[in-house]
Amino acid sequence: MLIFFIKSDHLVIYLITLKNIKxxxxxxHSKVLYTARTHTTGGREHGISRSSDGNLDIKLSVPGTGGxxxxxxxxxxAGWSACFEGAMGLAASKLGVTLPADAAxxxxxxxxxxxxxxxxxxxxxxxxxxxxxxxxxAVVEAARGICPYSKAISGNVDVEYNxx
Numbered sequence: 001m002l003i004f005f006i007k008s009d010h011l012v013i014y015l016i017t018l019k020n021i022k023x024x025x026x027x028x029h030s031k032v033l034y035t036a037r038t039h040t041t042g043g044r045e046h047g048i049s050r051s052s053d054g055n056l057d058i059k060l061s062v063p064g065t066g067g068x069x070x071x072x073x074x075x076x077x078a079g080w081s082a083c084f085e086g087a088m089g090l091a092a093s094k095l096g097v098t099l100p101a102d103a104a105x106x107x108x109x110x111x112x113x114x115x116x117x118x119x120x121x122x123x124x125x126x127x128x129x130x131x132x133x134x135x136x137x138a139v140v141e142a143a144r145g146i147c148p149y150s151k152a153i154s155g156n157v158d159v160e161y162n163x164x
Contacts (some may be wrong), residue, residue, distance in 0.1 A: 007040070054139055063111060077107035080149040084124055088149070090144035099139070100130040122153070123160040136163045 016125040037052035040060070047060035047069070061067025063074075069128045085105055092099040103126075110121040140161050153159060 003046035013091050027135075037117070052109075073109040073111050076120075076149075077109040077122075080109075080153075081105040081124060082121070083149045084143055084147045087143040087147035088126070088139050091140065091145050095138055095142060097131065097135050097139065100128055102130070103128050111135075119157070120153075121158045121161060125162045125164050127164050 033147050036055065038049050040047055040049040041054070042048055042060065044060050044062050045067075048058070049060060050057045057101070058075075059067075059068035059069030061071060063071045084107075085103060085150070088103065091101045105127070106125040108123040112119050112121055124140075128139065131139065140163055144154075144161060150159070
């Protein structure tokens with residue numbers, strides 16, 4: 001069975017078989033730069049997640065329970081903010097400005113629920129202390145179009161980008 005959706009400026013095709021669901025995003029001509037591989041058991045309640053290279057080996061827990069582990073929202077916040085800072089460096093270079101050495105991002109990812117189910121809401125609070133406000137806004141706006149995390153959640157997650 002094929003299900004077609006138009007998402008942003010590209011076609012998303014879901015190929016559904018009895019064995020799996022595969023999402024095609026029309027990027028088959030792109031070059032894979034890196035593939036992260038993890039193995040997770042136990043879910044968010046009593047889980048453990050390990051990367052194939054051994055650099056990530058963490059205990060998972062439900063947010064707010066004091067379960068002694070991290071949670072998927074924290075992992076997403078860390079990955080997204082790190083990626084976004086890299087994207088800001090590329091954006092700053094393209095705009096002819098220097099990204100401050102003390103650039104910082106505080107990411108906030110909310111796990112929310114309503115009658116339709118669970119969903120995320122997120123904010124990136126970006127500090128670019130030595131840049132004037134218009135330049136900082138330009139860097140953040142350009143980085144939104146570069147960062148793979150930002151592009152992945154665009155239109156799917158309510159997001160705020162704040163220059164502080």
